[in-house]
Amino acid sequence: AISAETTRAKAAEATAVSGTLGVIEANEDEVVTGLHINGATGRPSVVHTSGSADIAWESDVTSEASTRESADSALSTAITNEVTRAKAAEATAVSGTLGVIADNGDKPGTGLHLNGSTGNASFTSSEGSFDLASQSSLTSEASTRASADATLSSAITTEVARAKAAEADLVSGTLGVIAASGDKQGTGLHLSGETGNASFEYDGGSFDLASQSSLTSEASTRASADSALSSSISAETTRAKAAEADLVSGTLGVVSDNGDLQGTGLHYRGATGNASFEYDGGSFDLASYATATAMPTLYTSSTTLTVGSGKSVAVIQAVGGGGSGCSVKGTSIANSTYGAGGAAGGYVHFHISVSSGDTIGITVGAGASSPTNTINGQTNGGDTIVTLNGTEVARASGGTGGVWNSVSSCAGGTGGGASTQNGATPIAYSNGTDGGDGQTGAESIASVSGYGAPGVWGGGGRAGNGGGQAGTGFGAGGGGAYDTSYSDTFYGGGAGHDGCVIVEIK
16 A cells, blocks of 8 residues: 555646745745646636735746837937937027036026127026127227227327326435335425525425535534544553553443343451442451351252361262152053052261362262153162262262052162261161052052152152152152053053252361
């Protein structure tokens, strides 16, 4: 029975149409479930999952093609006829758009006709209309203009001749006038009967002009007067030179605009033993070199001093330059976002024996500049060095800068040391204070300060969100920068302050 059914099924399938061959589910294809002749329409009908539809016979397609061909032929004939008609109409038309440039504000012409009222060609556009001139109108206007121009030319020639005759005896009162310079027009030039001089008049007044004879007479009078004045000046110069031979100039370099006053005297004052300076307004004593060097003097830049006579000891204080705070740039606590502070320079106070003519050399340590790098960008303060006759006798070392090595290692700078040698006797000294640490780990921020160390007289730079502050006291360290918003912006650490030296020679 199975064998018979298999034979029957194969015979049936031989004439069946596959409803699944080529179906692509992703395209939402539907399975065809039947193909038969629709008795109502007489056409093949295909049945699919969601409905059914008739299929056209080949004869239907052929009939439709024949009908379309006939319609296309009729349409082609109509188009050809319209093109012929349009070309004939356009042959006598004037283009209203040819050459129109919209960016220039051109507008299409909408008409060109003969104006019956005026007998002229009339041009019409979207903005209005106006007449165009005919060749005969232009010819008539040219003839009228030529006649008028001939009359005008004759009048101009007559006027030029009259003006030239009148101007032959005149002086120009406007030639070379520059109004921007305040020049005014000359209105007359004549001989004044009252003075016998040439008199010049202008728009605003008048004045006499000097004649050659007047100038010659004045030159002769002036030469005589100058000769007499020259003799007087020569005599005064001789007298003044003799008098000034023992004087100090009290006017050399005086600038009145600065309120300078003339010096009137410079002498030795017996009552005080000092030089005394007098000026137009008072007087005061001047300090001698010995007196000046006996007072404590602050030096903020490198220099050399010479010991004066009668001096035997120098008392000196030296401070090294301060280190800088860390710069930062990061997007999280895992980057360099909390910088350490810079350290202070060392301090030493000492005395040393000196003699007249000895030289004391001073090198002042500079404060560290703000670092341009965040990682390993440490910048250190300079050493302050004191020498006697070229031999080092004391050194105050500069403080080092704060340094960001890693997430768990952002250490404050180390304070500078202090030392004396070669005959210098210390009075007091101290190492500089260390700078505050920065971040110490990526998981948390515990007591991050990053302050700059104060110098021997204070002035440590404060740590700053968005940039550390510079040290303000001699030898003070700069504050570290930090960034609580992790903005990935470079913020510079504060610069260290310069060191200094204070000298008192007794």
